[in-house]
Amino acid sequence: QVRLVESGGDSVRTGDSLRLSCGGSGDAFRRYCVAWFRQVPGNRREGVAGITTDSAVITYDDSVKGRFTISRDNDANRVYLQMNSLTPNDTAMYYCAARKVPCSINRARAPPERDYNNWGQGTQVTVSP
Helix, strand or coil: CCEEEEECCCEEECCCCEEEEEEEECCCHHHEEEEEEEECCCCCCEEEEEECCCCCCEEECCCCCCCEEEEEECCCCEEEEEECCCCHHHCEEEEEEEEECCCCCCCCCCCCHHHCCEECCCEEEEEEC
16 A cells, blocks of 8 residues: 655635645555545545546546646656645645556546545645635
């Protein structure tokens, strides 16, 4: 199993940008599909973006398309989430999740929580008006 650690969360203002980072250790991170999820207290976790092992397939939730970009550096064992034009609706705890091959990403939908079995502890993003 891979161990995941998120970082980069912060308190920012509307319109600002943040880059979240997810570091993987303990196993070959390059053999894992990775996704970012977010959760607001009282709500279920929702998929934000996902990426395959070789970055060939990427998907986003409609709410972040055009503003967020997921990417990965397998040599550095990291996956990133660049978040631009942030709004208060983006306020949440952001989680990195991974699933070892075989795994897949469906371009037509946000990554579903049930597909992932390795989770980080989360990093908080707060966007004020």
